[in-house]
Amino acid sequence: MSSSANPRNNAYNDRRNGTAGTKPRLPSSRATAKERPGSSGDVVPDDSASNAPYRPNPSYKTNGYSRNTTERQTSRIKSQFTTRETLQVRTTSPGKTYAVNGDHLDTRRPQSEDHGRLSSPVTTTAPPPRAQKSRLPPWMPQASLIPHTTAPLAARICFPPLASLLPESLQPPPLRQLTQHDQEAAILEDLLYVLMGFEGQYVRYADSYNPSVEKDRLRGPQFQIAPGLDLSLRDLTYSVLKMATYYSAIEAFVEVQSREEFGAINHALCASIRKLLKDYLILIAQLENQLITNDSFSLHVLHLHTRPTNHMMFQIYTLAQEIVEKNTSPEDDMDGFVDDDNFDNILEQLKQGDALVIGGTSKKICKGGNVLRLLTGRLAYMCGDPDARTLLQTLLRDASRPYMMMLNEWLHHGGIKDPHAEFLIKEQKSIRREKLEEDYTDEYWEKRYTIRDADVPPQLEAVKDKVLLAGKYLNVVRECGGVDISTEVNDVPKSFDDPRFLDSINNAYSHANSSLLSLLLTTHALPARLQSMKHYFFLDHSDFFTYFLDLSASELRKSFRNVNVSKLQSLLDLVLRQPGSIAAQDPYKEDVKVQMNDVALTKFLMGVVNVRGIDQDETTENAAEKYRTPAANASSTEEDNNMTGFEALEFKFSVPFPLSLVISSKTVLRYQILFRYLLSMRHLENLLVNSWEDHNKIISWIHRSKGDRRIEMFKRRAWTLRSRMLVFVQQFTYYCTAEVIEPNWQRLMAKVNGHDISNDRGSGPPLKVSRTVDELMEDHVDFLDTCLKECMLMNSKLLRLHSKLTSVCTIFANYTARLTRDLFPADSTLVDTPAANKYLAIHHHHPPNPSSNTTTAAGRNPPSSSTSTTLPTNLTTHDPTKLASMEDNLSRYEYSFNHHLRILLDALDYYAATETVALGRLCTSLSTAGEKGGRERIAGGGGGGGGGGGMDG
Numbered sequence: 001m002s003s004s005a006n007p008r009n010n011a012y013n014d015r016r017n018g019t020a021g022t023k024p025r026l027p028s029s030r031a032t033a034k035e036r037p038g039s040s041g042d043v044v045p046d047d048s049a050s051n052a053p054y055r056p057n058p059s060y061k062t063n064g065y066s067r068n069t070t071e072r073q074t075s076r077i078k079s080q081f082t083t084r085e086t087l088q089v090r091t092t093s094p095g096k097t098y099a100v101n102g103d104h105l106d107t108r109r110p111q112s113e114d115h116g117r118l119s120s121p122v123t124t125t126a127p128p129p130r131a132q133k134s135r136l137p138p139w140m141p142q143a144s145l146i147p148h149t150t151a152p153l154a155a156r157i158c159f160p161p162l163a164s165l166l167p168e169s170l171q172p173p174p175l176r177q178l179t180q181h182d183q184e185a186a187i188l189e190d191l192l193y194v195l196m197g198f199e200g201q202y203v204r205y206a207d208s209y210n211p212s213v214e215k216d217r218l219r220g221p222q223f224q225i226a227p228g229l230d231l232s233l234r235d236l237t238y239s240v241l242k243m244a245t246y247y248s249a250i251e252a253f254v255e256v257q258s259r260e261e262f263g264a265i266n267h268a269l270c271a272s273i274r275k276l277l278k279d280y281l282i283l284i285a286q287l288e289n290q291l292i293t294n295d296s297f298s299l300h301v302l303h304l305h306t307r308p309t310n311h312m313m314f315q316i317y318t319l320a321q322e323i324v325e326k327n328t329s330p331e332d333d334m335d336g337f338v339d340d341d342n343f344d345n346i347l348e349q350l351k352q353g354d355a356l357v358i359g360g361t362s363k364k365i366c367k368g369g370n371v372l373r374l375l376t377g378r379l380a381y382m383c384g385d386p387d388a389r390t391l392l393q394t395l396l397r398d399a400s401r402p403y404m405m406m407l408n409e410w411l412h413h414g415g416i417k418d419p420h421a422e423f424l425i426k427e428q429k430s431i432r433r434e435k436l437e438e439d440y441t442d443e444y445w446e447k448r449y450t451i452r453d454a455d456v457p458p459q460l461e462a463v464k465d466k467v468l469l470a471g472k473y474l475n476v477v478r479e480c481g482g483v484d485i486s487t488e489v490n491d492v493p494k495s496f497d498d499p500r501f502l503d504s505i506n507n508a509y510s511h512a513n514s515s516l517l518s519l520l521l522t523t524h525a526l527p528a529r530l531q532s533m534k535h536y537f538f539l540d541h542s543d544f545f546t547y548f549l550d551l552s553a554s555e556l557r558k559s560f561r562n563v564n565v566s567k568l569q570s571l572l573d574l575v576l577r578q579p580g581s582i583a584a585q586d587p588y589k590e591d592v593k594v595q596m597n598d599v600a601l602t603k604f605l606m607g608v609v610n611v612r613g614i615d616q617d618e619t620t621e622n623a624a625e626k627y628r629t630p631a632a633n634a635s636s637t638e639e640d641n642n643m644t645g646f647e648a649l650e651f652k653f654s655v656p657f658p659l660s661l662v663i664s665s666k667t668v669l670r671y672q673i674l675f676r677y678l679l680s681m682r683h684l685e686n687l688l689v690n691s692w693e694d695h696n697k698i699i700s701w702i703h704r705s706k707g708d709r710r711i712e713m714f715k716r717r718a719w720t721l722r723s724r725m726l727v728f729v730q731q732f733t734y735y736c737t738a739e740v741i742e743p744n745w746q747r748l749m750a751k752v753n754g755h756d757i758s759n760d761r762g763s764g765p766p767l768k769v770s771r772t773v774d775e776l777m778e779d780h781v782d783f784l785d786t787c788l789k790e791c792m793l794m795n796s797k798l799l800r801l802h803s804k805l806t807s808v809c810t811i812f813a814n815y816t817a818r819l820t821r822d823l824f825p826a827d828s829t830l831v832d833t834p835a836a837n838k839y840l841a842i843h844h845h846h847p848p849n850p851s852s853n854t855t856t857a858a859g860r861n862p863p864s865s866s867t868s869t870t871l872p873t874n875l876t877t878h879d880p881t882k883l884a885s886m887e888d889n890l891s892r893y894e895y896s897f898n899h900h901l902r903i904l905l906d907a908l909d910y911y912a913a914t915e916t917v918a919l920g921r922l923c924t925s926l927s928t929a930g931e932k933g934g935r936e937r938i939a940g941g942g943g944g945g946g947g948g949g950g951m952d953g
Contacts (some may be wrong), residue, residue, distance in 0.1 A: 054763045095872040138166055150260035153274075159211040163199040172201040176228030183229055184299050187237055190287050191302065194223065194244045196281070197251060202226040203241065218256065218324050220249030220317070233673055236299045243306055246313035247255040247280065253320040263367035263420035264402035267322075269375075271399035273316060276391075283309055308387070315378075315388045319395070322374050326366030368422025369455035372400055372496075376458045397495045404455070404494050411467065411508035412489040414474030424456045425449055425468060449475070459496045466509045469774055474514035476658050477519055513772045516658075521771070524659050527752055530780075532588040533663070536651050537671040538741050539678055544583045548575045549686075556645030560596050563645040568594045600643055602803045609796045646683045650676055662777050670784035674741070677793060681733045684806055687813035688726040693814055695719060700823035709825070714887055718819065721894055724807040728901065728929040735922045740790045752776065790918045795911065801904040806898045815893070901929065 007852040122617055144158045175183050190200025199205055205224040223241045225234060254273050257266040287305060290297045366374070375396045382388040406423045409415055416427045431448040449472050456464050494503045508597045519524045534540045539943040549556070551571045555563055576583040583589055597604075694719070697702045754771050773943055786792075792798040912920035 008910060046572075097223045151255055151258035153258060154255045160198070162211075163201070164203045164207070172226075172794065174228055175202060175226050178228075180230050180233070184233055186621070187225075187229065187233060188291055188297075188299055189304065190242075191240055191299075192284060192291065195247060195284050195306075197244070197248045203237070213485070214252070217250060217252035220245040220252075220265065231583065233299055236303050240303055240306060240310075243310040243313050246310070246317040247277070248757060250277065250313065250316050250320055252916055255326065257323070260422070262365055263422045265371045265399055265422055268402050269371060269395060269399040272395050276312070278307060278318065280313070285838045300452050311387060311721065312391055315382070315391055316395075318394075319374065319378055322378070323366050326370060326374070327364065367420060368403070369424055369452070369457045370462075372396065372403060372457040372459075375399060393497070395674065397497060400457075400496050401494055404492075404496070404944045406468070407460075408489055408492045408504075410471040411505065411512075412474070412492070414471050414476075414512075416471075422455070424452055424464060426452050426469060430820060457496070459501070463502065463932045464506050466505055469772070470505070470509040470512040471518040473509075473773055476661065480658060496666070514771045515769065517776070520658065520662065520776075521752070522655075525660060527661060527749065529588060529655070529659060529663065530749070530752065532586050532591075533588065533653055533671060535583065536592050536653065537675040538737070538745075539682065540677075541582045544578065547578070547581075548725065549682075549939065551575065552645075556646055556649060558650035560598070560643045560645050563596055563648070565594055565596060566647075568645075570716075572667060591654040593654065594788070595650060595652050596645070596648045597650050597672075598648065600647065600682065601673070602799065605673065605793055605799055606796060609794060619669060647676075647680065649679060661773075662780055665782060667784060670781075670788060674784070674787060674791070677791065678733070678736060680806065681729055681736070684809055684813070685726070685729045685733065687810065688722060688729060691722050691813050691816040692726065694820055695722065698820050700820050708883075710883055711886075714883065714890065715823075717887075717890055717894070718816075720892070721812065722816070724929045725812065725897065728805065728926060729809065730924040731929065732922070735925055736791050739785055739921055744783050744786050745791075748779060751779045790916055792919070795915075798904070798907055798911065801900055801907060804900045805897065805904060808893065808900065812893050812897075815889075819886065819890075822882055 087135055133829055141161045146154075146156050146158055148156070152630070172186075175186070178186065186202055190203045193200050194203050205211070206224050209221040210216050211221070221244075223244065225237060225405070229237070235669045247761060250273060254270045254277070256262075258270045287302060290301075292303075324869075375392060375553070379389065379392040379396060382392060401420070406416070406418055409417050409422070415424060416425060418427075426449070428448050428450070437862050449468065451464055453466055460467060495501075495503050535542070536545075539545055547619075553573075555567060555571075564906055571593070574579070574591045577594070578584060653668055655668075693713075701715060751771065788794050876915060904928060908923035908926070912918075912923060
């Protein structure tokens with residue numbers, strides 16, 4: 001300090017001239033104290049040159065500073081060697097050197113300090129005899145190692161003992177005994193230690209603070225000042241002590257957040273904060289130098305010098321507290337928090353057979369995108385403060401660098417390097433591509449990579465979907481060998497504030513999308529694959545399928561449980577390889593397989609539709625899988641047990657990767673629903689056509705009864721009902737194929753090929769539009785959903801009405817065979833005639849099957865003359881009551897069909913006006929099958945009513 005005259009120098013000279021037997025305390029480096037925390041005790045020097053008794057003078061002052069000069073010497077005799085340990089106590093004298101020379105303490109002052117001061121040497125008092133040392137209270141602080149943590153730079157030395165635990169003999173003199181200048185000097189010296197995280201002599205931790213508790217360290221210590229300090233000094237001291245609280249809390253925050261489980265983002269943030277703390281310690285060293293060398297340095301000057309740093313430390317402290325509040329323990333969570341990532345890790349360990357670590361997931365940690373979100377929010381809140389904005393921008397830039405490395409790896413290579421689960425994209429490693437070869441589900445696309453919505457940084461909130469899709473696209477291309485992951489990506493943004501940040505994401509998304517589109521459309525020929533599926537599932541150009549139904553009719557008439565699937569597969573392979581068939585030229589015919597569904601189509605669809613009202617969280621696809629899987633529950637119902645092979649038949653289409661991403665199991669399920677629906681209509685049409693053939697060939701129908709007009713009227717009523725049913729089925733099939741599936745299919749293929757069908761220019765080729773893979777997948781699913789909706793398969797009321805109508809038609813078509821046999825005894829002019837007996841003799845024990853086209857009288861051998869004698873009397877004897885019973889049954893069929901058709905037309909009219917406009921065309925078409933349309937169609941009698949067949953595309 002300067003040697004100019006002032007009150008402090010006068011007090012110093014007075015003490016040197018008038019005080020004897022005192023000894024100044026030895027210097028102590030603050031840097032040494034920072035590295036080796038400890039506590040000092042009473043010092044009792046052992047000086048052989050003096051035997052005078054030692055009386056410590058607590059009020060000893062040097063240059064205006066209060067001194068408490070103590071020394072302790074511990075002597076041990078071991079192997080005739082003496083070890084002396086001298087504990088040095090702090091001093092503010094800058095240039096003093098002390099040498100222990102034997103038992104004498106040599107104190108020297110540099111010439112620069114002796115200039116202008118009294119040149120009389122400093123004398124020291126002789127230590128007391130060694131016998132008096134035993135009467136002092138023992139003070140033996142010990143240091144120990146802290147258990148190792150995953151933080152590489154964390155301190156491993158235990159915390160120093162609290163100053164409140166010091167014995168009375170080591171306590172400093174009370175402040176009230178010191179003058180204001182001495183109080184300021186003592187407080188200044190204490191503050192320099194307190195600002196580095198240590199306790200002072202007069203500034204100590206509050207009683208509520210425990211440095212061994214992590215929560216207290218993260219919150220920061222509160223300080224208390226010894227009583228007796230001047231009020232003006234006390235206010236300034238408390239203002240400066242706030243920065244000490246900030247520093248201690250920030251230092252503990254850096255130590256805790258540097259542990260491995262807190263992730264790379266926290267590590268980068270702590271590294272940036274550690275640089276700022278280094279500058280902070282440099283400031284403390286500069287303040288100490290000012291205290292030593294500048295006489296005008298005061299507590300007020302210290303406060304002014306630390307104000308900018310205090311503001312910086314406050315910003316860091318506030319940010320640290322927000323992050324600490326996010327790190328909650330499980331006992332703090334009311335609902336029992338379970339992290340999704342931890343849950344997935346547990347499942348992965350169970351699948352791989354690894355041992356679980358109990359208690360390993362004890363905290364909900366704020367890391368990754370949440371840290372960046374807090375930083376960004378804090379930056380937006382402090383945007384009006386230039387200093388705080390600059391500081392927070394620096395922290396955000398440094399903390400985001402590891403995140404940007406993960407982002408660039410995902411965008412340009414399609415890979416995730418995220419060991420701490422911080423990235424906004426979550427990878428489900430248990431879902432692998434190898435499983436797609438066995439069961440091509442859409443889990444690989446929808447569940448392997450998902451977004452952590454709670455961990456998305458604000459900078460990526462608007463483009464998170466693009467980020468997800470860009471990496472997913474590249475990942476698929478990489479799985480197919482289209483991305484070289486060994487090449488490093490250069491010239492990419494390294495932080496969020498880079499002006500190329502958003503452009504880099506958009507460019508990566510465009511490149512990944514075009515790469516995957518080219519792979520799907522060109523390399524793997526997606527349009528040709530879709531066209532092949534149309535042939536098999538939508539019965540387009542289905543000459544092969546008609547042939548297949550003819551060959552397998554005997555097998556498909558069985559119960560679905562008794563159907564030989566291997567035989568059906570062999571027949572299908574035979575048909576698909578028939579020369580001249582359109583399927584013979586199909587390169588994907590090997591992917592078509594036959595299987596039997598054990599759930600009735602109507603029940604299955606009702607379960608899919610109604611599940612939305614039961615559980616709003618369950619999707620239609622999940623409901624479909626739910627009703628598809630449990631065969632035991634489905635097969636317990638009578639409806640499922642009575643299913644024939646025609647009702648249970650469906651195709652399975654195998655699709656390789658990566659086409660399985662577009663043609664997933666959910667889309668194939670929709671194809672199968674439409675196929676079973678069209679097949680049921682085709683089968684019902686065949687039944688009604690067979691009935692029409694019976695009405696035009698069998699003698700009981702073509703014979704004109706001359707004796708009873710009621711017989712002819714009954715036949716006309718049956719012909720009319722059959723004709724109306726056939727019109728209903730044919731019009732419905734035509735609507736589904738020609739007015740629903742075909743137009744929507746053309747729009748889908750235009751989108752697949754990249755054409756803009758919405759641009760109606762009248763002439764010229766359609767415009768090319770840029771498409772994405774997800775838009776292609778969405779268009780494919782929308783096409784199928786539109787077909788299901790417009791075919792009335794997604795409306796429970798329409799579905800029930802359609803099911804009742806088709807059931808009536810099926811029962812009536814099967815009832816035709818019984819009507820054919822009952823007409824013989826009902827007609828008096830036909831009963832017991834040779835033609836009637838001939839037919840009955842052939843078909844009595846082998847009744848005609850309406851599902852077979854070969855059950856006619858032609859081609860059969862004529863019966864023997866004795867055959868008529870084996871016929872039962874109820875077939876060869878006229879029964880006047882038979883006709884009344886037949887008319888009653890026919891009236892029931894007419895009423896049921898008319899009633900349900902009328903309700904269906906009203907419902908179609910309503911839903912066409914409220915939901916689906918396309919249903920209006922179906923309503924118009926089906927009105928021809930009504931009662932009036934049916935009477936006009938059969939006005940001329942006979943056996944009219946439409947031909948067989950149906951649509952072949």
